[in-house]
Amino acid sequence: MNKRGVAMMSSAHMVDDLYQGVLPAMLPFFVSERHYSYAAVAGLTLAATMLSSIVQPAFGVWTDHKPRRWLVPSGMLVAALGVAAAGLFSSYAATWLMVAVSGLGIAAFHPSAASAARRAAGDSNRGMSIFALGGNVGFALGSLLATPVLLAFGLRGTALLVLPAVVMVVILIKKMGPVLDGPAGAPRFSSMPQGKDNWPEFLKLTSVVLVRSIVFFGLSSFLALYFIHNLGATEVIGGAALTIFLASGACGTLLGGWLADRFGPLISIRYGFAVCIPAMVGLVLAPEWHIALVLVAVTGISIFVPFSVFVILGQNYLPNRIGTASGVTVGLAVTVGGLFNPVLGAIADATSLHTMLVMLIALPVLALFLSLFLRAPAASPPSIAVPTAH
Known part of the structure; x- marks a missing residue:
């Protein structure tokens, strides 16, 4: 590295x-x-x-x-x-x-x-x-x-x-x-993945990224409101809950990379969703906001564990389309999840915020299920000295 x-x-x-x-x-x-x-x-x-x-x-x-x-x-x-x-x-x-x-x-x-x-x-x-x-x-x-x-x-x-x-x-x-x-004229080694593009696996990965994105947008949009209207917290506490969610997510991003290097990217992704499910269950069952804040932190860590792993895994699935893989995993699949926020808002209006969050728990379950169908990409050959373009 x-x-x-x-x-x-x-x-x-x-x-x-x-x-x-x-x-x-x-x-x-x-x-x-x-x-x-x-x-x-x-x-x-x-x-x-x-x-x-x-x-x-x-x-x-x-x-x-x-x-x-x-x-x-x-x-x-x-x-x-x-x-x-x-x-x-x-x-x-x-x-x-x-x-x-x-x-x-x-x-x-x-x-x-x-x-x-x-x-x-x-x-x-x-x-x-x-x-x-x-x-x-x-x-x-x-x-x-x-x-x-x-x-x-x-x-x-x-x-x-x-x-x-x-x-x-x-x-x-x-x-x-x-x-x-490196310095001009020095041998430059290609650290980019090699091999054939695996579009079926990449499309399966994209579906997992999309589902995870809906969960993230839903929590980041409605978490503070849930603390205020359902748990009786002040607006300051509601804002703090969102801050804790995002700050814990930063820790989860780093943890996901470490887990992927140690146990493999698929294990990292599956562990993240597997922990997210009980964390969200605990969050909607928490009787008051002090306990809920702890579960918000666990949820934030777990939902972000797969985040950085998606990017490198997508690039490994499409070694000849690194830019395309990056554009989809970093851009399209992530942001499109925000389109579902109006749907979540309509559900909350028609039922309640608590009911909507309970229903949202089904999505990390779906993401975990979909991730079970992912297969590890073929190993890349050793790096070789090649000229690199700017």
Whole structure:
């Protein structure tokens, strides 16, 4: 494992996904300053997430034909400029377009970045889990960074949020090639998987990723509300429950990589879902919020254990389509799970929040069942010295 390369790509992932985390922090200011309706705000979220997730596989296919590592810094910069411009335009149409442009930048970043991270990590699931962790941390930092800036300067303060991307882009332009490939003229070893593409296994994996995504979006959207309305907790405790869920997820991401290196990726995925099921059962049965917080932590760890493993496993299933595999496992299959949130909300409205969460437990059971049909990818041949493209 190229530790410097993994650290660089994880840092780049953190900065890029920071701009995904900035948008939720901007939404209340769009409502208060520009008097946008909730429907209009939902439209901005749709522009950012859905367009990005749909386009990511296309960028993945494009990078399969020829490595285009320049998409890593350029995608990040476009993501940052889109967010900055969204705060400067008064027109809703222009704001929507700028948010969509930011989503396109994020879509351009991920397939190439995941491929570069794989080159640095080699066959180490732990290395890829560090890359995935960077995105988790970046998303959380987006809100923490944006909120004080927006409170101080209003929406026009979004121009200041470009600075982290500018710094990281300069670092990537100067250092990414030498760090990932080594000194010029030195032998370069291919750490990428080799062999035939296994589309049936990849499609089965995609179905597991989709089911897991619905669980994640459902919990992250309704967990705080459940603590407030069903367990009698305050809004502060409800927010803390969501924070604990995401922070525990960061630990689960690293744990998943370690388990996959020690016992194999399929064991890591199955263990994650197997622990998630009783954790969620305990959560909906918890009589009060103190006990529920502990179970939220266990649920967060377990639902994130398979997260980074999905990426490297998908790349191993499609060794000749690394960009496509990255675009689907990092982008499309993850975000499409958010489409089911309105369905979960409708179930909660028609029954209760508690009933909806009880029904949600069926999904990790389904994911565990589907994962039993996955087969380990064929082993890659030893690395060989080859020239690498930029």
